[in-house]
Amino acid sequence: MKIGALSGKATRVKTDALVLGIFEGDAKLPKLAEALDKAAGGVVSDVLARREFTGKPNQVIYLPAGRNVAASRIVLTGLGKREEYNPEKARQAAGKASTFCREWNLKEVVVWLDVFLDSTVAFEEVVVALVEGAILSLYRFIKYKTDEEEQQKEIARLRVLTENRRQLAPLKKAVAYAELTSQAANRARDLTNAPSNEVTPAALADYARRLSRRATLKCRVMGPAELKRRNMNGILGVGKGSCNSPRFIILEHVPRRPAAGPIVLIGKGITFDSGGISIKPSAKMDEMKGDMAGAAAVLCTLDVVSQLNLPLHVVGLVPAAENLPSGTAYKPGDILRTASGKTVEILSTDAEGRLLLADALHYASRYKPEAVIDLATLTGACVIALGEHASGLLGTDRTLIERIKRAAELTWERVWELPLWDDYAETLKSEVADTTNTGGRPAQAIVAAKFLQKFIGDYPWTHIDIAGTAGIEKEKPYNPKGATGVGVRLLSRLLTQWQE
Numbered sequence: 025m026k027i028g029a030l031s032g033k034a035t036r037v038k039t040d041a042l043v044l045g046i047f048e049g050d051a052k053l054p055k056l057a058e059a060l061d062k063a064a065g066g067v068v069s070d071v072l073a074r075r076e077f078t079g080k081p082n083q084v085i086y087l088p089a090g091r092n093v094a095a096s097r098i099v100l101t102g103l104g105k106r107e108e109y110n111p112e113k114a115r116q117a118a119g120k121a122s123t124f125c126r127e128w129n130l131k132e133v134v135v136w137l138d139v140f141l142d143s144t145v146a147f148e149e150v151v152v153a154l155v156e157g158a159i160l161s162l163y164r165f166i167k168y169k170t171d172e173e174e175q176q177k178e179i180a181r182l183r184v185l186t187e188n189r190r191q192l193a194p195l196k197k198a199v200a201y202a203e204l205t206s207q208a209a210n211r212a213r214d215l216t217n218a219p220s221n222e223v224t225p226a227a228l229a230d231y232a233r234r235l236s237r238r239a240t241l242k243c244r245v246m247g248p249a250e251l252k253r254r255n256m257n258g259i260l261g262v263g264k265g266s267c268n269s270p271r272f273i274i275l276e277h278v279p280r281r282p283a284a285g286p287i288v289l290i291g292k293g294i295t296f297d298s299g300g301i302s303i304k305p306s307a308k309m310d311e312m313k314g315d316m317a318g319a320a321a322v323l324c325t326l327d328v329v330s331q332l333n334l335p336l337h338v339v340g341l342v343p344a345a346e347n348l349p350s351g352t353a354y355k356p357g358d359i360l361r362t363a364s365g366k367t368v369e370i371l372s373t374d375a376e377g378r379l380l381l382a383d384a385l386h387y388a389s390r391y392k393p394e395a396v397i398d399l400a401t402l403t404g405a406c407v408i409a410l411g412e413h414a415s416g417l418l419g420t421d422r423t424l425i426e427r428i429k430r431a432a433e434l435t436w437e438r439v440w441e442l443p444l445w446d447d448y449a450e451t452l453k454s455e456v457a458d459t460t461n462t463g464g465r466p467a468q469a470i471v472a473a474k475f476l477q478k479f480i481g482d483y484p485w486t487h488i489d490i491a492g493t494a495g496i497e498k499e500k501p502y503n504p505k506g507a508t509g510v511g512v513r514l515l516s517r518l519l520t521q522w523q524e
């Protein structure tokens with residue numbers, strides 16, 4: 025789908041569908057839409073007067089535009105109450121309208137920005153939200169569907185319209201930003217949805233290498249031999265049970281003159297988590313092909329950072345392995361000596377993500393980073409606590425935590441902070457090693473973060489547990505069932521605004 029921006033009169037734009045946002049409870053059409061309504065013979069004011077369309081969120085309808093309007097159809101999409109308006113409402117409304125237009129097999133869509141604006145929200149935020157809502161909602165994972173019909177319905181071009189010619193330049197800029205980040209989020213969804221027979225640790229490394237064809241990106245991949253030399257036994261231990269051997273991927277954005285950084289992003293890259301010898305129940309085990317959503321988010325964020333050529337040194341670290349039970353697998357009771365030298369007594373081979381992350385967090389120290397952020401589908405407990413609506417956020421640095429919260433509100437990839445009190449580390453005491461890898465049932469999301477904290481260096485650190493947000497079971501207005509690509513828009517926004 026081609027994405028663009030244009031300025032001109034709404035009545036004059038030739039397109040299959042002109043999309044208008046309507047606020048719930050607005051008795052009349054906004055002034056600026058009156059001319060269009062009049063030209064269309066009053067079709068919009070009529071459905072509003074008859075209350076056939078009320079502007080409730082998720083409501084969408086199309087009306088023939090008549091001969092005096094260049095567009096063939098007017099599509100109305102509900103924005104909810106004006107007092108409750110925010111960019112997320114625009115994102116969802118654009119998502120609904122876009123999938124609706126695709127359903128009707130419309131090829132050309134124009135979203136009329138002006139009617140989505142409100143004095144309480146920033147212009148750029150609304151533009152970004154509209155474009156994100158459209159691109160994210162139209163995502164489908166149909167690569168493996170051989171039946172062609174499914175693939176034919178596609179919107180060919182979507183443009184954002186302003187009647188205010190002076191706004192065209194900032195509009196274009198915001199559209200380009202949103203196109204970049206949401207396409208990257210869709211690529212992260214592709215990686216996460218793809219099955220583990222295709223996305224092995226080696227395949228993740230190949231993906232990173234392909235991204236590094238971009239001018240500013242450097243990629244380096246360590247295989248099992250180098251991991252052994254570097255004592256990265258957390259990663260090696262987890263990967264031992266599989267013939268798809270582990271990798272440690274480094275994808276780095278090095279601008280000519282970095283103004284800040286390094287900022288290190290770490291993504292958990294378990295390409296399949298069976299639980300290992302502490303095997304998981306078989307129901308829904310297929311979902312564990314998505315246990316590399318953190319890795320996908322980090323790699324695709326680096327792609328964005330590089331295309332924006334941000335003046336920051338950003339390093340992506342992805343420890344990748346497959347967690348399987350076998351005659352060579354690591355076992356409960358085993359003791360692993362991690363790269364940091366700290367030893368870990370394994371109580372459950374299903375608490376594997378933290379072992380990979382331990383080695384990566386230790387490795388991050390060498391960059392003397394300004395900040396380290398890890399993203400991981402780390403605990404089922406986080407899903408129980410926050411569901412699919414928020415990721416768990418824990419960290420050692422107030423400024424970094426607050427920055428992440430702000431970016432999360434803007435992108436609506438919301439986070440919720442959990443306490444990182446030392447009391448939560450008590451259950452990790454081991455009689456035979458420096459620490460165990462699990463601490464029993466209570467507060468597992470926090471205990472997992474306390475485990476990670478034992479391996480961080482002297483740098484500001486936050487951990488984002490995306491176990492609940494990385495994939496959803498029921499579709500949302502701009503998210504079909506399956507992977508969400510969570511983290512890409514959040515991290516991209518955080519890094520874009522880093523020096524503000």
Ligand code: BES
Pocket residue numbers: 297299315372374375376377401402403404405407462463468491492
């Ligand atoms: N990858 C899982 C966590 C997970 C669960 C992600 C559900 C997405 C959806 C992780 O490796 C895991 O198995 N965690 C265990 C830890 C336990 C053994 C301490 C868990 O949460 O049950």
Ligand code: MN
Pocket residue numbers: 297299373374375376377
């Ligand atoms: Mn596990």
Ligand code: ZN
Pocket residue numbers: 294297315374376377401402
């Ligand atoms: Zn896992």
